[in-house]
Every structure is written in C-alpha cells, then in structure tokens.
Amino acid sequence: MPVTEREQLAAAGQAAGLRLTEQDLTDLLPAWKRYVGLVEELRAAMAPEDWDGGG
Amino acid sequence: MAAVETLTSAPLLEIARALRQRKVSPVELVDAYTRRIEQASDLKAFITLPGERARREARRAEQQLSRRQAGVLLGVPIAVKDLFATRAIRTTAGSRILRDWVPSRDAVVVARLRAAGAIIVGKTNLHEFAYGVSNANPWWGVARNPHDPERSPGGSSGGSAIAVVAGLCAGALGSDTGGSIRVPASLCGCVGLKPTYGAIPLEGTIPLGWSLDHAGPLTRTVGDAGLLLDVLTGMDAGQRVRRASTRGVRVGVLRGPLVQRVRPWVSEQVEAAATALRRRGLRVREVSIPEMEWTVATQLVTLRAEAAAVHARWIRTRPRAYGADVRIRLQLGALVAGADYVLAQRMRARLRAALDQVFQSIDVLLLPTTPITAPVVGDRTVRWRSGEEPVDGALVRLTAPFNLTGLPALSVPFGAAAGLPIGLQVVGRRHDEARVLAVGRLMEELAEA
Numbered sequence: 098m099p100v101t102e103r104e105q106l107a108a109a110g111q112a113a114g115l116r117l118t119e120q121d122l123t124d125l126l127p128a129w130k131r132y133v134g135l136v137e138e139l140r141a142a143m144a145p146e147d148w149d150g151g152g
Numbered sequence: 153m154a155a156v157e158t159l160t161s162a163p164l165l166e167i168a169r170a171l172r173q174r175k176v177s178p179v180e181l182v183d184a185y186t187r188r189i190e191q192a193s194d195l196k197a198f199i200t201l202p203g204e205r206a207r208r209e210a211r212r213a214e215q216q217l218s219r220r221q222a223g224v225l226l227g228v229p230i231a232v233k234d235l236f237a238t239r240a241i242r243t244t245a246g247s248r249i250l251r252d253w254v255p256s257r258d259a260v261v262v263a264r265l266r267a268a269g270a271i272i273v274g275k276t277n278l279h280e281f282a283y284g285v286s287n288a289n290p291w292w293g294v295a296r297n298p299h300d301p302e303r304s305p306g307g308s309s310g311g312s313a314i315a316v317v318a319g320l321c322a323g324a325l326g327s328d329t330g331g332s333i334r335v336p337a338s339l340c341g342c343v344g345l346k347p348t349y350g351a352i353p354l355e356g357t358i359p360l361g362w363s364l365d366h367a368g369p370l371t372r373t374v375g376d377a378g379l380l381l382d383v384l385t386g387m388d389a390g391q392r393v394r395r396a397s398t399r400g401v402r403v404g405v406l407r408g409p410l411v412q413r414v415r416p417w418v419s420e421q422v423e424a425a426a427t428a429l430r431r432r433g434l435r436v437r438e439v440s441i442p443e444m445e446w447t448v449a450t451q452l453v454t455l456r457a458e459a460a461a462v463h464a465r466w467i468r469t470r471p472r473a474y475g476a477d478v479r480i481r482l483q484l485g486a487l488v489a490g491a492d493y494v495l496a497q498r499m500r501a502r503l504r505a506a507l508d509q510v511f512q513s514i515d516v517l518l519l520p521t522t523p524i525t526a527p528v529v530g531d532r533t534v535r536w537r538s539g540e541e542p543v544d545g546a547l548v549r550l551t552a553p554f555n556l557t558g559l560p561a562l563s564v565p566f567g568a569a570a571g572l573p574i575g576l577q578v579v580g581r582r583h584d585e586a587r588v589l590a591v592g593r594l595m596e597e598l599a600e601a
Contacts, residue, residue: 106487113486114468121483124476128484132456135449136492139499142446 102126156184161319164228164376168322171217171227178210178217178227178271181322185229185273189320194301196293197314199234200242200275209271216269223269225383231321233312234275235282236262236367237356245358246278246308248291249466249473259356261325261367261384268383273321276311282327282360283459283478284308285335285547286529290475294529297340299572303526306336306547312370313340323380324370329360330451331521331551333368334563338521338575339547341565343592344370345377346551348582349558352384361458364451364555374564374592381585396586398594403429404439404514410447410549413536414523417569422520425566425576428598429518429591439514443506444553446499448545451552453488453496460485504557511581516591521563521575522547550577560585562592566599 103122106129110117117125156176159167170176186206189198206229213227237243237255239262244250258266265272277295279287287295287310295310297303298318305314309326313336316324326333328346337344345368352367359365369380405426414422430436460482466473467482474482510517523546524534533540541549554561559582563575576595580588 109487110483115483115486116468116471117483121471121479124480125483128480129487132452132484132488135452136495139446139449139453139492139495143495143498 102130156180160184160188161372163373164322164371165373165379168225168228174217178213179207181227182206182210182229182271182273185320188318189274192318192320194296195298195314195318196277196289196295197311197318197320198231198274199244199246199277199292199311202241202272202274205241206271206273213269213271224379225265226269228270228322229273230265230270231274231276231312231315231324232262232265232272233278233309233324233326235278235327235358236325238262238272238275241272241275243275243358244292245282246280246289246292247474249470250358251291255356257356260353262356264383264386265325274315276309276315276324278311279308279332280475280478281358281463282308282329282332283481285331285544287311287336288529296529297526299341300526302528303572304339304529306339306522306526308332309344309370310336313337313342313344316340316342316370316372323372323376325384326368326370327357327360328366328368328555329364330455330555331548333366333370334521334551334561334575334577335547337370337563339526339573341568341573341575342370342372343374343377343565344368344563345381345585346554346561347381347385347585348560351560351583351585359462361455363458364455366555374562374589374596377562377592378589381589396590398432398434398590401434401516401587401591402514403434403436403591404510404517405436406441406444406517406519407438408440408442408444410444411519411523413538413541413546414520415525415569418520418523418525418574421567421574421576422518425595425598426518429594432594432598434591437514439510439517441506441510443503447503447553447556448549450496450499450503451548451556453492454500454556456481456485457488457493460488500556503553507557507559515580515584515587517579519577519579520550521577523550525569525572525574554579558582560588562588564592564595564599566595
C-alpha cells in the first residue's frame, strides 16, 4: 500500500497509464500537492446538501 | 519606401484604407513586413513565414484592388497564431510533435480572414500547445517582449502580441483558454479581445480545453479589434457590429480578494480609468463578487482535466516529446478525478450565476488584465507582502474567470510603469461585445489624453 505522498502519486500515475520516471515524480510532486490543496478548498467551499446530512 | 515603413505600425483600418486608395500596394506592404520580421528575428515572434506564397497572394490582391473588388481586409497582412490550421502552410502548435504537419484545409477563422481578402504574413510563436503563459518555447524559441527583450511577452499568443506591437503585421489572430490573448496584450501593450464563448468558431483550431477555448484578435487599436471581430464572427460587410453608446453606461470596478494582490502602479491605472470614465458621464461604482475567490481552483481543475483529455494518447505514449512544463501539466491532468471535475463545474455554475446577478446592476466590469507588468524571462514566482504566488498563476488570475464564464473581455493598454505597458480589462455580458468595445474605445481615447 502506498504510504508517502510520493508513493501515492506513483500509484495514481500507474493507474492512469502514465509512464512516470523517478524524475517525473520529483517534478510532479509540488504541483500535485498544490492541486490537492486547491481541490480541498473547493470541497470546503461547496456547502453540503440537506439530503446528505449536511443541512 | 518611407511611407510604407510608417504604415507598417499604423492601425489596421488605416492600412486597409491606404490599400483601397492605392496609396500603397499589397506587395510593397508584404515585402516591408517580411523585412521587418527578419530584422526583429531575435524576438522569436514567428515560427513559419509563407515566403513566396504571401507575395503571390499580395499580387492577386493588387489585381483585385485595381478592379475595386470588395473585401474589408483586401491586401491586409495578418499574422496567425500557429494553433490555427493554414492550408499548405506548416502548423506546429508550437510543438515538436506537430513540427511537420501541413494541413490540407484552413481553420474556419483563417478561411474567413482569407475570404475578406487578408494575406497571411506568417504563423506566430506560442507557448507549446497553447498550454502556458510564458511563451518560453523549448522547440521554437523563447519569445521576447518588444519593450524589454529581457522580459516575457506573456502567452500563449505571445508571438501574435509581439508582431502587433513591433509592427510586423497589421493585426493578428490569437486564442485564449485562460488569458492567452489578453495576457500578452497587456504585457506587450496592444489590444486583445476574447469574445463571448462560441462567438467565433473553432473548427480547425488545435484544442486545449473544449469548454474554455476562444479565438480572438490582437490589434493596435480597439477599432481594429472590432473590424476583425466582424470578420471572424462571419458578419457580412453590411452587418457590422452595431456600435453602442457609452452614455449612461454603468461601470463596476471589481474589489475583493481576487484583486488584492495587484502592483500599486497597476491599481493606480484602474483608479485613473475609473475617475476618467466618471468625468465622461459613465456611472462608476465598486462591486464585490465573493465567488471570484474560487476561480483559481475552478480553472485549474477544469483546464487540467480538459487538456489531459485532448492529449490523452500522446502524454502516455510520447511524454518526452513535450517540453517539461507542459508535460507536468498534462500528467497532472491525467490524474484529475471525475468527481473533482464535477465539483469544479458546480463551482463554475455558481460563479456564472454570481456574475449574471452583478450584471443586473452594471453594464461592464473594470479590473486589471494582469496584476503585474511583464516579468523577467525565467522568473517563477511573484513576491507579494502576503506571500509568494507562481508567476503563471498570477498572470491568469484576473483573466481566467471570463474563460470559465464565457463573458466577452477586452484588454486595453492604459498607462505604463518603468517603460512597461499596463493593460486594463473591460468585461461585458454575453454577446455584448458592442458595449465592451465602446467602453474600450473611450478608454483608449482617455489613455492617449
């Protein structure tokens, strides 16, 4: 099971059919972290709906 | 010869008039531009020059002019971003992958330019596959800002902006997915128009993000942009975009988190424009749109996923055929989850609704095009008092919201700082290009005063 962020990124890349080298992972990691952070912000900004217990 | 040289930097409308009045011949003009392009080759504005083909078109235009044939752009040399297919002229998308592609058909926008009589004077340099704003192209050259070659012209339509500002064409065609017409227009000091989404057809244009892509003109004046808009939208000569009045126009100056990180010399020009517009009788007030805070994240997720879909095959089979920055963006895009893309579209719908609401009480929105003037080539971050921001993100922060919402947005040069141009953005309702252009023309007049 992938444990570190780098391992998670490698696993995600493999699942997506990408040929990621070690250098690719190094280059991608900062952008990946920023992307994940922005998606978390978006999720937080969308209020939960009444029907999913958020109301 | 001297008269032709002076004309090369004149407004397109003036060039078209001089051609119709036979004060200059299309061949003289094409030759003059070709010379100037060669002299300015260090700016890396062009990828391909059609050479003898352009002269042949110019000779044909000369005959048509002598027979007083119609064509609002008859004999006018136009530069085309190398993202639009041009029949029998190599079209590379600024890439290595398409370095040898010669299309058999023109993109619809190119066909419309030709039908109006335009001569394609060259294919301009761009950020690889239009996927970036630095125009530092690893295969075709790092484009340079005509005001200071140590600085970036912006992108991705950087070559087109350089060509317009440096007098290498009468006008140019660009594309805009997050700001790629407006950003280089702002940084180089010309006019750039991203019209309403869907107003200009994109058949024959290499896509980047299907729901974000727009085509549009880069020109020396707002009037020129209006003429090219008419041609690109397929209007007949008798159906020219109805001119709108600026009388009583309600201008909303954008405030809020999105415009907090803006250089003071840029903010000063926004305030100067607002004051000047108010003095001319427009109703100017401040507006705040809280939803704009989420545009960076919404644009990032949307564009990453859509661009990755376009390049799905090549990024998996030929990743090393891309430049490093584009490769990283595409690989990241391949990892975007469907649920995240849907989340971004929900936020996008919220943003559209918020802007529709604001446009109940204003007619145009005024804000900077870019929060900074042209950065130095190679700069990666912008420093603010509140922290650092990636320069690519900073450059599109104020333009991308109008790709997400499809509203027409015009960048007009307004002032300068330390010799570098500043661009201000005028945004209107969907299909209200007439009013956006009218306010833009007024700002152009006020900027020159």
